[in-house]
Amino acid sequence: MHLNRRTTLTGSIALLALLAAACTGTGGSSEGADAKAPDDPSEVKGSITVLTHRTDLVQDGTMKKYAAEFNKTYPGVEVEFDGLTDYEGEVKIRMNTENYGDVLMIPAVIEKKDYPKFFASLGTKAERGARYRFTDYSTVDGKVYGQSPIGVVPGFVYNKKVWNDAGVTDWPTTPDEFLDDLRAIRSRTDAVPYYTNFKDMWPLTQWTNVNGSVGCDTGATTKLAEGDPWAEGADLRVADTLLHDIVRGGLAEKDPTTTNWEASKPGLAKGEIATMWLGSWAVVQMRDAARQAGADPADIGFMPFPAQRDGTFCAVTSPDYQQAVNVHSGHKEAARAWIDWFTDKSGYAEANLALSPLKDAPLPDVLEPYREAGVKLLDLDDGKGAEVKSIDNMSEVGIYKPDYRQDVVDLARGAREGSLDDFLGDLGKRWSEARNSLGS
């Protein structure tokens, strides 16, 4: 039985919430609206609010500079920013109303099939797919609802000087080799070989981006939806095992429970920390930290996951948060103008040394070593992305959440009882139970 929440539930408590019900009952008439690009930039008028997770850029004025630049082309649009510290949590609550800005990053909580109810379409898959990357991540029934302004490539950010001092000059090609290298760093340098960023949680979720790199398979996401992610040799098992072995081998920081992300950046820049699993987006932040700490920005290196198929490394590309237009926005043209400008012209991707969302743009400098080493870049097929999310929530495993990896680290440190095999086996069991009950 399907109910419409807004009418039925508020109706059932009408006695108590007369006032509230009168106002929350909203018509869903805007569903399916398009956000068309304006024909004449100088004609667009209105004030728009952009919700963003980049609180750092809001706070240091960078976003205001983008807005000023944007106003040179679109003088009639006033852009305001809401930087949300707990982006997912706050946006989820706000999306229960129509009041969730004009432009926002699509939060993970929204199911793909509901995109048309919340966001205005940016165009068809056919027209956008020719020009932009990552369109299938937000395509519903042939229409595209979001666009990521950058693409990211996962990898280890490392301090080249420390690795050289330890006598390692070539990228490791297997997890075992990687562990050996970390051991060399531990014995030959003063640096902490690997830093988990356990306390800040989200850096641990980055490990899920390994998926696809080990098997060198564009269908890796589909595999998650159809198989056991922790089966012997599966990508996530390889990743989680490596993380476990790093911590178990005493190759990570002493006290993971009080780590500090902001402090880890100068730590890596100055060579106190040798390695962190993050993504290409982190390189620019590490280089900034190096400059501030008086270290050499050129020491910051970037390497792929230690696994090769037929002698080549593979690295997946994935979108960051995708910008979308609120379907209830009163200024859809202006909002669309902002997304187009931010994607195509802002220079945001270049400033972040990230992959451009434009298909014909050149690779960023950061990935130059990847090109030289012949690392294969894969665009994953996200056709089953929605299923994976459903299974993930249903099973309460949370592959995009930090909790289970915190457990892996605790397991490796001995702060939690049990063996890794049993733990991953249990995850696999919960995963397949959820898949079966969703499939039935």
Next chain:
Amino acid sequence: MADTAREAARPGRRLTPWLFLAAPLTLLLTFTYAPIANMIAYSFTDWDGVSPELNWTGAGNYSELLTRSELFEVFFVSGYYLAASVVQIVLALYFATVLSFDVRFRNFFKGVLFFPYLVNGVAIGFVFLYFFQDGGTLDSVLSLFGAGTDHAWLGTPFSANTSLAGVSVWRHMGLNFVLFLGAIQSIPGELYEAAEIDGATRWQQFRHIIAPGIRPVLSLSVILSVSGSLSVFEIPYIMTGGATGTETFVIQTVKLAFQFNKTGLASAAAVVLLLIVLAVTWVQRRIVPDEKVDLV
């Protein structure tokens, strides 16, 4: 509640109290009861917290809760906070008794013990993150006494929960202390004088004069501690986010709702928690039917 049938029921008067209550009741119903009603309604659905559609699942969430015993395992963590509140009450009682007698710098000690209760929670979070850090305040103090340690204070479930419960004692002891002190000071001074003349020791004075005098406040503190221990949220959420076995029932509920989008199940868990808290309160009122104390 004292009976207050003081107002003659003159005609036309019936409406008057409602005029005074109109604004308070409207606010109460709008901002407290409407959300509760919504929460109860959601607990019978599979709503994910944001989708415009939801399905009626009857008592499904409640039976899922009851059959998944692991969801209640987090109440073990409440045990740490319960133990901590025993320590907290004993300490508060001790200091209140000591400071109710003539002591030098009495006001200074009184102020120091109470002050943490007034400190901003976010500030407390930062203060204690620094406190437990590797090489932070605690490690420095210990090495001052030659007990140099490498212990990761938030590193194991036992150590982390004990540390967090310790922060909770640090923060909340002051309130218990001031409540006890107030109760002790409201005991007439002649009682002590008489006791002194009879040659009673301090302990005897405590047992026979002070203890009976503070019973109502004590029972209030106990009930607040029990329900407080069941719904601990802020301190562990800010400091560890529930990692390393520090997850409490409320953190788990928030995670169910916000990480896994099981708002329906989370609402049911919240309702269950509310019922447990109500039950504890009810039991306490049966055991100590004390007219003098109202729940705050």
Next chain:
Amino acid sequence: MTRRTVTRTLVYLSLILAALVVLLPLTVVLLTSLKSSEEMADGSGALALPDDPLNFDNYVTAFQDGRMLSAFGNTAIILVAAIGGTILIGSMTAYAIDRFHFRFRKPVLALFLLAALVPGVTTQVATFQIVNSFGMFDSLWAPIALHMGTDIVSIYIFLQFIRSIPVSLDEAARLDGAGAFTVYRKVILPLLKPAIATVVIVKGINVYNDFYIPFLYMPSEDLGVISTSLFRFKGPFGAHWETISAGAVLVILPTLIVFLFLQRFIYNGFMRGATK
């Protein structure tokens, strides 16, 4: 040494120990806030004294970059409005419940009591829908309304106090021809002054320290209050304990000053909050 002296010494020792436990974490934060970032980078121990005890640079940074001034301004506005509203609402409720005999009196009282037991975090989605539907989202009205509308403690404080006001006073005024509202305004409210002082203090501390409501309902940076502004330090100053510490001290300082000046009222306030 007699037994009495031994006990006395032990008592003082325990008091000094307790004072140290309370003050130590706070003192370290104060010390840290006076150190320069170079000192911190050189691994100055937590208990080490700052090189320059009058180094207020971090405070300047925290105050300006952390936008503490507008935070204090917003907090002040919310404090005044929410406390004012709470006093009116609490005293009116208490007056109606104590001085009138009407149908549903007990259920109404029970409604207020029960509300105090609900764990607030769990109902936030529904609360948000309601606040937003009044257009109060991202404005100072949201915390003002929520603080006014969900306060049970102050109603209790007024209720307990109003009982001690003799009914004969009401009746005397009534005989002079005063209506219910005049009695409330001219007789009851002035006599409630001590209770009002209590509510101002209890409520004031609550509002000042509240984090969740402003965090959720006022995301705009211009609307930061002291809790949220301090919390936002975590991002840009995450690696700079000296700046975070300065921010924490800035937040704690007003509490300390108010506490020192109003100690007596504050103790009374909290005691009265719990017992008759």
